[in-house]
Amino acid sequence: MSKMTYSIPIGPVHPSLKEPMTFNFEIYGERIEKVNLAPGDNHRGIEFMGMQRNPVQIIYLAERICGICSASHPFAFCKAVENAAGIEVPERAQYIRVIIAELERIHSHILWAGVAAHELGFDSVLYISWRAREEVLDLLEYLTGNRINYGIFMIGGVRRDITEDQIPRIRKTLEYYKDIYGKIEDIFLKDPTIALRTKNVGVLTKEDALRLCAVGPTARASGVKKDIRQDQPYSAYADLNVKAITPDVLTGEVNGDVYDRIVVRLLELVQSLEIVEQCLDNLPSGEIIAEKKLVKLLNQLKRAKGRGVGRHEAPRGECIHYIKLNESELPEVWKARAPTYNNLMAWVPMLLGQQIADIPIVIASIDPCIACMDRVTILNKDNGQKNILTKKDLHELSVQKTRRITP
Amino acid sequence: MKYMKPEEIIELFKGRFGDSIIDSKIESKEEGVKKNSYNIIWLMIKLENFKDAVKLLCSIQFPHFAIISGNDLGEEIELIYYFSLYYGERFKEISLNITTFLPKEDLKISTITDLIPGTQTAEREAIEMFGIKVEGLPDSPNLFLPKDFAKDTYPFRRDEKGIYPLSKNGKYVGDNIAKREEEVKKVE
Numbered sequence: 001m002s003k004m005t006y007s008i009p010i011g012p013v014h015p016s017l018k019e020p021m022t023f024n025f026e027i028y029g030e031r032i033e034k035v036n037l038a039p040g041d042n043h044r045g046i047e048f049m050g051m052q053r054n055p056v057q058i059i060y061l062a063e064r065i066c067g068i069c070s071a072s073h074p075f076a077f078c079k080a081v082e083n084a085a086g087i088e089v090p091e092r093a094q095y096i097r098v099i100i101a102e103l104e105r106i107h108s109h110i111l112w113a114g115v116a117a118h119e120l121g122f123d124s125v126l127y128i129s130w131r132a133r134e135e136v137l138d139l140l141e142y143l144t145g146n147r148i149n150y151g152i153f154m155i156g157g158v159r160r161d162i163t164e165d166q167i168p169r170i171r172k173t174l175e176y177y178k179d180i181y182g183k184i185e186d187i188f189l190k191d192p193t194i195a196l197r198t199k200n201v202g203v204l205t206k207e208d209a210l211r212l213c214a215v216g217p218t219a220r221a222s223g224v225k226k227d228i229r230q231d232q233p234y235s236a237y238a239d240l241n242v243k244a245i246t247p248d249v250l251t252g253e254v255n256g257d258v259y260d261r262i263v264v265r266l267l268e269l270v271q272s273l274e275i276v277e278q279c280l281d282n283l284p285s286g287e288i289i290a291e292k293k294l295v296k297l298l299n300q301l302k303r304a305k306g307r308g309v310g311r312h313e314a315p316r317g318e319c320i321h322y323i324k325l326n327e328s329e330l331p332e333v334w335k336a337r338a339p340t341y342n343n344l345m346a347w348v349p350m351l352l353g354q355q356i357a358d359i360p361i362v363i364a365s366i367d368p369c370i371a372c373m374d375r376v377t378i379l380n381k382d383n384g385q386k387n388i389l390t391k392k393d394l395h396e397l398s399v400q401k402t403r404r405i406t407p
Numbered sequence: 408m409k410y411m412k413p414e415e416i417i418e419l420f421k422g423r424f425g426d427s428i429i430d431s432k433i434e435s436k437e438e439g440v441k442k443n444s445y446n447i448i449w450l451m452i453k454l455e456n457f458k459d460a461v462k463l464l465c466s467i468q469f470p471h472f473a474i475i476s477g478n479d480l481g482e483e484i485e486l487i488y489y490f491s492l493y494y495g496e497r498f499k500e501i502s503l504n505i506t507t508f509l510p511k512e513d514l515k516i517s518t519i520t521d522l523i524p525g526t527q528t529a530e531r532e533a534i535e536m537f538g539i540k541v542e543g544l545p546d547s548p549n550l551f552l553p554k555d556f557a558k559d560t561y562p563f564r565r566d567e568k569g570i571y572p573l574s575k576n577g578k579y580v581g582d583n584i585a586k587r588e589e590e591v592k593k594v595e
Contacts, residue, residue: 038548038550039550039551043551043552043553045562047563048562048563083434083436091439091440094438094439210469211469211523211524211525212524212525213471213472213473213523213525213526214525224495225494225495225496226471226494226495228500230496230497231491231493231494231495231496231497231498231499231500232445232491232498232500232502233438233439233443233445233497233498234436234438234445235438235439236439236440237438237439238438238439238441238442238443239439239440239441239443241497243497244495282440284440307449309447309489309502309504311473311502318473320473320474320489322474322476322487322489324478332478333476333477333478335474335476337473337474341474341528341529342473342525342528344528345524345525345527345528
């Protein structure tokens, strides 16, 4: 008897999320036999738009590549332009950049933790963790004026200083997270149900992570010690001793499963708190921007010729920008790459052999935008009958599985 | 593990490929208060030796691949592949950016997915955005552009095969609006 497989397309578009994408699954019974990825439903042509704008305008465009990484893209972009035009960033600005970037990592990782809990059916944890995330968003608003899209990066430095009287407020937030971290760790790492749903699920081996050039926590959870903050330290990271975190620090072993990805992100939360603290302790004094006058800066960039690459370790992994300036108002080339681009292919080995109910948590585990979960069609090839699964149905399947396996 | 210096890496490539290396440059950046530095290598290599260069790179250490960026230079298309070596240890990583040029009349490059599988997405992007033929990569529907995007039109090309920005009232003006202010005015 031939094996009858079903084809399940998941995706592509939910307008409110940032990375709509289609997955086509071949399913045998409950098991995934084949995965086909089809991204591109939300290609906005941002690079093309950028090439019609001057570098200062691009900063704000880059900020809007991703709502969560709205410090990472301008960080990498500003570094690329500075490298291309030979602009030196004042030391104080380098520290402020790192503080903002690390605060962003804290809110991004907590956001992810909430989403992961939601995918497993722990909605109360979603609410608790997102409540905890508000604290750092409030702090970012206090420091930059915005909860996201901070608008603090500028070519040659930052636009706003961190003053003496702002520092106690930052320390207060750090203390808050140190207090609640024990609780977060308890919920995610000691809960037997979470362990049941995430251990040995969505495994990415170290070989696959290397071969497919995975980045960020996804690669580190598989045992690849890759972190630009460690490998090629830039800005204030060059003064701090940042180490790439792999799950064996806590558990003593590397499995590369979803559980390990949770471990890595939670440990990075602590690491980020430490980095911000060290930055505050050693914050150098001085200027915060190389060229205060925008007109002068634009003129300098207009005359500049050269190419530059800027890299930054975003919460999801390496973010890289390339720019070529050619003595003109507009850049000749701008290339931006977000981390999920490289983690895309890693989904295939993770999803093969898994169950339909595990799709949400495995896809969420690399921390993409799970826009794709919006609607699912189950197509029975034999009679052409279509069943449409909405995000709600798929979520329900996942919740049921949690209930089923909980002792 | 033995770490090669950036100069040694360039010597290794020059020794193997000789005149095929069109240009090479080491960029050193100092960062932070302590002024620690890291290195970026820029290598320009002729197309016929490109794949061998990647093979040589893989023999040093399995490199991490980031992205391919392209640029339409008129007569040819420039592709830059971004790699990094010696990741995993503090201050040891070296970025290596390999540039190669494809003539417009024969836009072909062989795939490196057999060496580094992770390059597939980026190669497909180059196919869609610049109309490059990547030999050895199986055909697939568009990954980035809409499935029904016009055939033989490539967004990042600056010639007749590119997409032309529109003026405010929706007429074609060609190339870059800011560069062609007069033509835009005429159309409008």
